[in-house]
Amino acid sequence: MSNVNTETAPRRDRRSSRWDEHRRARREQIVDATVAAVGRCGAGVGMEEIAAEAGTSKTVVYRHFADRSELYVAVCARVAGQLTGRLRAATRGTGHPREVLTAAVETYLAFIEADPELYRFVVAHPFLDRPVDADPVSTLSDLVGDQAATLVAAALRQAGRDPAAAAPWGHGVVGMVRSAADWWLRADRPMPRADLATHLTDLAWAGLSGLLPRTPSETEETS
Structure with a gap:
């Protein structure tokens, strides 16, 4: 037996x-x-x-x-994986911090422009038929914010500064870009994506540039 x-x-x-x-x-x-x-x-x-x-x-x-909400969460997980993967690829390397910021903003906007209906499906929750344990949109924002915070923390350490502020700054930049991107789609993209990316990068860099290390060329220009 x-x-x-x-x-x-x-x-x-x-x-x-x-x-x-x-x-x-x-x-x-x-x-x-x-x-x-x-x-x-x-x-x-x-x-x-x-x-x-x-x-x-x-x-x-x-x-x-089991229901529409479970399928919605699975789609959100797919979108989150694709977006964070593209952001990691775009910001990988040792480029100037402004170039990294530009690449991240451009990648985010290009991702949502490529499939705006999918972005609306994820962000607007039209498919949910019950509350879910964790808001997938907040989870996605947190994932992207964590990536941004990691980049800011590395730049702060390079500048010899305390990286404690990296988390709020990183998540703050992501919140700004997401809010502007939502407006851009609602307004039917009133300006080219490249122009929006430039405007957002300029605004974010105005706050971050004073906290990050200068390159030798930047130091010579201001001396």
Whole structure:
């Protein structure tokens, strides 16, 4: 009897593992379909459009996601991963702090301009049908703010200054950019993205530049 248990348990584990992998893959496919449906139908997309995009029925979608809110949170997690990944790539390296700031602002604006309906879907919460434990938008802002704070802290340490202020400054810059970006989309993009990025960079840099180390060329210009 003990031999039978030893032989059958691994089979069950393998079947369970394959089923778990299938469910993960199917959930990712439904998230893909949701993103595509938002792009096609707008931020007010419904479950019927999402199911049609996924080539299935609403019943099957609800088999993998308990409700609309769970699917919404999964889409937000996808967007957060993509945005933070692009920001890390854009700010990686040893460029001048202003160049890093410019790259971060431009990357954020380019991301939302590439798919404004997806951004509205995430930020405006039109898909939620119940409160969620953690606001995905606040979580996304916190993730981006933490990245900005890390960059500011490194610059402050390089300047020999206390990095304690990096967190409020980093999150403050992100809040400013997000607020301006929201206005930009609501106003139907009244200026080119590059101009908006320049304006936001100028404003943020006016506050940060006095706190960061100067390059040799900047020191010579003011001497």
